[in-house]
Amino acid sequence: MIQVEGMTKIFHDKKRGKIVAVNNLEFNCRKGQVFGLLGPNGAGKTTTLRILATMILPTKGKIMVNELDVVKHAAKVRSQIGFLSSETGLYDRFTPRETVMFFGRINGMKDKIIEKRRAEIFHNLDMEDFQDVRVNKLSTGMKQKLSIARSIIHDPPVLILDEPTVGLDIITARTVTEYVKSFRDQGKCIVYSTHIMREAEKMCDVIAIIHQGNLIAQGTLSELKKNSSSDDLEEIFFELINQGENLG
Amino acid sequence: MSWRNIKLIFIKELVGTIRDKRTIIAMIIIPLIFYPVLFTGIGYFNKLGSMKSEEAASKIIIRGAEFAPQLVKHLRDSEKVEILITEEDSPNKLQNGDVQAVLVIPSDFKYKIEQEEPGKLILKYDTTEAKSRVAQKRVNQIIEKYKGEILLQRISRLNLQEEFLTPLILQEENIATAEKITGSFLAVILPYLIIILIFAGAMHTAVDITAGEKERGTIATLLVSQISRLEIVLGKCFAVMLISFTSMVLGLLGLTLAFLLGASIAGGIEGVNFGISINTIFLLFLVLFPLVGLASAVLVMVGIFARNIREASSYITPIYMLTVFLGVISVSQGMELTGKMFLVPILNSSFVFKEILMGKIYWNHILITFSANIIIAGLALLGATRLFTKEEVLFRS
Numbered sequence: 001m002i003q004v005e006g007m008t009k010i011f012h013d014k015k016r017g018k019i020v021a022v023n024n025l026e027f028n029c030r031k032g033q034v035f036g037l038l039g040p041n042g043a044g045k046t047t048t049l050r051i052l053a054t055m056i057l058p059t060k061g062k063i064m065v066n067e068l069d070v071v072k073h074a075a076k077v078r079s080q081i082g083f084l085s086s087e088t089g090l091y092d093r094f095t096p097r098e099t100v101m102f103f104g105r106i107n108g109m110k111d112k113i114i115e116k117r118r119a120e121i122f123h124n125l126d127m128e129d130f131q132d133v134r135v136n137k138l139s140t141g142m143k144q145k146l147s148i149a150r151s152i153i154h155d156p157p158v159l160i161l162d163e164p165t166v167g168l169d170i171i172t173a174r175t176v177t178e179y180v181k182s183f184r185d186q187g188k189c190i191v192y193s194t195h196i197m198r199e200a201e202k203m204c205d206v207i208a209i210i211h212q213g214n215l216i217a218q219g220t221l222s223e224l225k226k227n228s229s230s231d232d233l234e235e236i237f238f239e240l241i242n243q244g245e246n247l248g
Numbered sequence: 249m250s251w252r253n254i255k256l257i258f259i260k261e262l263v264g265t266i267r268d269k270r271t272i273i274a275m276i277i278i279p280l281i282f283y284p285v286l287f288t289g290i291g292y293f294n295k296l297g298s299m300k301s302e303e304a305a306s307k308i309i310i311r312g313a314e315f316a317p318q319l320v321k322h323l324r325d326s327e328k329v330e331i332l333i334t335e336e337d338s339p340n341k342l343q344n345g346d347v348q349a350v351l352v353i354p355s356d357f358k359y360k361i362e363q364e365e366p367g368k369l370i371l372k373y374d375t376t377e378a379k380s381r382v383a384q385k386r387v388n389q390i391i392e393k394y395k396g397e398i399l400l401q402r403i404s405r406l407n408l409q410e411e412f413l414t415p416l417i418l419q420e421e422n423i424a425t426a427e428k429i430t431g432s433f434l435a436v437i438l439p440y441l442i443i444i445l446i447f448a449g450a451m452h453t454a455v456d457i458t459a460g461e462k463e464r465g466t467i468a469t470l471l472v473s474q475i476s477r478l479e480i481v482l483g484k485c486f487a488v489m490l491i492s493f494t495s496m497v498l499g500l501l502g503l504t505l506a507f508l509l510g511a512s513i514a515g516g517i518e519g520v521n522f523g524i525s526i527n528t529i530f531l532l533f534l535v536l537f538p539l540v541g542l543a544s545a546v547l548v549m550v551g552i553f554a555r556n557i558r559e560a561s562s563y564i565t566p567i568y569m570l571t572v573f574l575g576v577i578s579v580s581q582g583m584e585l586t587g588k589m590f591l592v593p594i595l596n597s598s599f600v601f602k603e604i605l606m607g608k609i610y611w612n613h614i615l616i617t618f619s620a621n622i623i624i625a626g627l628a629l630l631g632a633t634r635l636f637t638k639e640e641v642l643f644r645s
Binding site: 011050053054055056057075078079081083085087088089090091092093094098102103105106107108134150 | 253256257260263264267268464465466468469470471472473474475476639640642643
C-alpha cells in the first residue's frame with residue numbers, strides 16, 4: 001500500500017542553512033498493518049508524514065501510496081488517505097454533524113452516502129449524544145473522536161496518524177488507540193508516529209526507529225529485540241540511538 | 249476547477265463568520281444601533297445646550313447709557329436682554345460669566361448722530377462662550393434695527409424715498425437639480441466612507457479565515473482534501489467579498505439613519521432633497537464590485553502569508569492606513585486625476601465615485617478603473633494561491 005524509497009527532504013533556513021529533515025528513508029506498509037514511526041521530537045516523523053499526505057513535496061525519492069505517486073498524482077493520493085495529527089484542528093462554530101458533512105463533501109462524496117457513513121461512524125464512536133453541539137462546547141475527548149470521524153468519513157484505505165494521542169488524557173488516548181486497532185482489523189494501512197514507547201509496543205506491527213532524519217532500525221518488535229541485548233523497547237531505542245550517534 | 253468546491257468553501261466561511269458574535273456586533277449592532285443612538289444622543293445634547301443659551305435672557309452691561317437713550321430703549325424693550333447700567337469698568341464680570349456682553353457708548357455718540365456722522369459703539373463679548381455669542385447676536389440685531397431708523401430719518405430729512413437706498417435688485421436662480429445637489433453633497437464624503445467601510449468590513453473575516461485557520465490548525469485538514477488550492481482561495485475570497493459588501497451597505501445605512509436622526513433632533517435638515525437615479529446606482533456598482541474584489545483578494549493574500557492572526561493584523565494596519573490616506577486625498581476639494589493616475593487602485597475608485605455622483609460620466613475613467621482593479625485583484629488571488637503551495641509559508645511557525 002505504501003512504498004517509500006530514498007525519501008529525502010531538505011529545508012533551507014536563512015539562519016541555519018541547509019537542514020536535512022529526513023534522509024534517504026526506505027520503508028513499506030501493507031494493508032491491515034500498523035507501521036510505527038518511533039522517534040524523539042525533531043526526528044523527522046512529522047516531515048515524513050506530511051510528505052505521505054501530499055502536504056509538502058519530497059526533495060528526492062519515490063513515494064507511492066496505493067500505487068499512486070505522491071508527487072505526480074497528489075490529488076488522487078488525497079482521496080486515498082485520512083490524515084490526523086495533533087495539529088489538525090476543528091471548526092469551533094460547527095457541530096460534529098456539520099463538520100463531517102463538510103469534509104465528506106469536499107472529498108467529493110454524495111450527501112446520501114455521507115449521511116449513511118456518518119450515522120455508522122457516530123454510532124461506532126459513541127458520538128450521537130453530542131452530534132449537534134457546537135465544537136467549542138465539546139470536551140477534548142469528544143473533539144478527538146470528531147477528528148477521527150472527520151479523517152475517515154470518505155473511507156480511505158490509508159490512514160496517516162501523526163502523534164494522535166499527544167496532549168490527551170489516558171482515557172481519551174485509549175479511545176484513539178482502540179480505534180486505530182479496529183481500523184487495522186478492517187484492513188486499512190496505517191502509518192502511526194509516536195514518541196511513546198508503550199504505544200509503539202502495543203499498537204505497531206512494524207516499528208521504524210527514526211533519529212535526526214535517519215531510519216536507524218526497522219522490524220517487528222520481536223525482530224528488534226532479537227538484534228538487541230535488551231528486551232525492553234525503551235532500552236533498545238536508546239541502544240540504537242547511541243549506536244547511530246557513534247556511527248555518525 | 250469546480251464551482252461546487254468553491255461553493256462549499258464559500259458557504260462554510262459564510263456560516264462560520266455569521267456564527268461569530270464579533271461579526272454580528274461589527275456588522276449589525278455597531279452600524280444599525282450604535283451609530284444612530286450615538287448621533288441621536290449628540291443631537292439631543294447639542295439641542296439641549298443651544299436651547300438653554302437661547303432661552304435665558306442675555307445680561308449685558310451698558311456704559312454711557314445716557315448718550316444713546318433711544319438705543320437703550322430698544323434694548324430694554326427686548327425681552328431677551330437684561331440690562332445693567334453702570335459706569336464702572338467691569339471686565340471681570342464678563343470674564344467670570346456674570347454678564348454676557350458689555351456695550352460701551354462713548355460720550356460723543358449723541359453729538360455725532362445729530363451731526364450726521366458715524367457714531368461709534370463698542371461691544372465686548374467672549375466668543376468662546378455660547379451664551380456670550382448669543383448675547384452678541386441679539387445686541388447686534390437691535391443695533392441694526394436702530395441703525396435702520398437713523399438712516400430713514402437722515403434720508404427723509406433730505407427729502408429722499410426709502411428706495412434711494414436700494415439702487416439695484418439681484419435675483420439669483422440656482423439651476424442645480426435635486427440630484428446634482430445630492431450628488432455634490434455626497435461626492436465629498438461618500439467615496440471615502442465607501443472605501444473605509446469596504447476595507448474595515450473585509451479585514452476581520454479575511455484574517456480570521458486565513459491566518460486564523462493556520463492558528464487553529466484547521467488549514468491542514470483542507471490541504472489534504474480533494475479540493476484544490478485555487479478553489480480554497482476563491483471560496484474564501486468570495487466569502488470575504490460578500491461580508492465586506494454587506495458591511496459596507498449596513499454601515500452606510502446606519503450612518504444615513506444616524507445622520508437623519510441626529511439632524512432631525514438638532515432641528516431638522518433644510519435644503520437636502522435626496523435624489524439618486526438608477527443609472528447612477530448601476531455605475532456606482534460597476535466601480536464598487538472590482539474594489540470589493542480587490543480589497544478582499546489583497547487581504548486574503550496577506551492573511552495566508554501571515555503566521556497567525558496577530559501577525560496578519562500588523563501587516564494589515566499599514567495597508568489600512570494607506571487606504572485611509574488615499575481616501576482622504578479624494579475628499580480634498582479641487583484635486584483632479586490625470587490619465588495614468590486612474591491606474592492607482594483605491595484612488596481611482598474614489599475619484600470615479602466622485603465623478604459619477606457629480607453626474608460626470610467619463611467612460612474611459614470608469615473602464616480604466618474597472619480593469620485596473622480587476623487585474624490587481626486577480627493577481628492578488630493568484631499570489632494567494634501560490635502562497636498556499638509554498639511549504640515555508642504554510643508550515644512556518
